[in-house]
Amino acid sequence: MKNKVPIPRLPSGVPGLDVLLGGGLSEFSFNIIAGQPGSGKTTLAHQMMFALASPQRKALFFTVLGEPALKMLRYQQQYSFFDTAKLDDAIRFVNLGEEVLSGDFDRVLARIVQEVESFEPAFVFVDSFRSVTQVAGAKGQPSALQYFVQHLGILMTSWQATTFLIGEYHLLDSEAHPVFTIADGILMLAQSLTQNSVVRKIQIAKMRGQAAIAGLHTFRIRDDGIQVFPRILPVGAHERHANVPKAARRPALSMGVPVLDDMMGGGLPAGYSLLVAGSSGSGKSLLATAFLAEGARCGEKGVVAAFEMGPGQTHNPCLEDLIAGGHVSVIDTRALDLSIDETLFALTEMIKTTSATRVVIDSLSGFELALAPAFRDDFRESLHRMVAVLTALGASVLMVSELEDRYTDLRFSPYGAAFLTDAIIVQRYVELAGSLKRVMAVMKMRNSPHSHALRLYEITDAGYVIGERHPEMDALLTGHPRPTSAIASS
């Protein structure tokens, strides 16, 4: 349609939220922020209000009968977004308790209109509008909710005010249906308890006139307010595997282990994901450190998400030197209720900040344990998203995975990560002449020629020393190695 009305999108001031909203909040829209008590509704409303309000575009915040205004001011000012300099000139709080308690909703609406006429706000917030309807119900006015919200919606839209009603509602709440029908936008907040872990999620249940991103997305409330972690794939990530450039066209990154580079056909193509699967003690973390150290030697920055130890507890002097020297940055993984999107956000921010090109995740098992239980069921899908996002940023990603060493059943990772990655190196123990020997092989290198040889290797003070194939024995992975000559003669 030609000459359609343009709807300006207003930045919400909540990191990550505008992505979910499809660009920001619609100007003059009538929105509902709903969720159970403690889900962060008032904090979200305040954060948006302090971001949106200015002396030219003022905001009115009506408090009703929910959280007492004194307490709200007491607690909300703890957040860094609460800017007292904006009070009065840009933001005004008004209590409607007396009007609401009277049960006369025309009086409530009249007071709102009076304050709006007087202050001329561009943004209006009512917290909590459910209190209004509860008083109405007590006074035998069952349709008061619809009446109140409809009239408020008409009035506020006429006043060209972008409006937010805050209430303790759930999407399935039948009482709220009329309100949800009237609203242009619905932001649902929830916090769910799984085992001992609480996870906060936000859903844009409705957003008229713009392409909001559906589904549940995690968020965290910190000292600086709410941070949303959108559960999205970067543009083109779906097509990535189909259209992945020939490895030969990409520069190859050295792994820091010379023979290994040869086995991989020259190294790891830039922007590839690599799964290093190996038995406990087979040197996976050392290989990851060599990968980062080689990057540092070449002037490349690295990022490591080490889930199996805290910062400063790596027990890996080389890695500690890399961190101390500023060559490698560490993602804080100490929280026990991480979401994969939060971790992904931390990784991508660190990559953008440091221009890092090498990323190590050590290990997938530790990562899964660090996640809130609610996210473990989706771990494979989440890994897929993480690999897609990181490689789309141009980073080369090395993921470490514990290999359950069963001779007859070669599983690279319990998460199906082998399918997700571009390359796989496997490290195993084999028994030879009464002792355990380490062997490794490049199992997969997408679109790139590579060696298929099973090579013996040792870990010395100097690092990895990769030897040749075992000259006399074959069928090492079966658990029943045989002399090569025996196979040749059979």
Place this chain on the structure above:
Amino acid sequence: MRSEMIEGLLDEGVAADAGATDVSGATVRILTLLLAELNPLIGTLALRALYVRSLYLAYASFERPGADRVAPDKRLLDLHQDLVSRDSAQARGAAQALLVALANLLVSLIGEPLTDRLLRKAWGNLPVAKSSVVKSL
């Protein structure tokens, strides 16, 4: 500083040799301005609760044996009657204690920046407030 400011407001609003009636008049005027500023922000219920708590805190040291407590439901009228029944010095002390208690109560709940902002808005237009006592907030 807040206590000094309130003392300054009373000093400038009431002559040193003024009687209890003048002290009460100035006190009610100062108090009314602050309550009017608070009312739309926190609502009547919370306002009444703050006032009662301030009276309780302030009058702990200004209670007189045999005298009735200031009844919160009668609010400012009752306060006026209580103050005028005292001698001038006592009335001034009780008034100051009440105003300081209310201000400190606000500070404890919503912090200094918000409280000072409210006091400045409430008392900024008083003639006495044109002096440095309010501006210093």
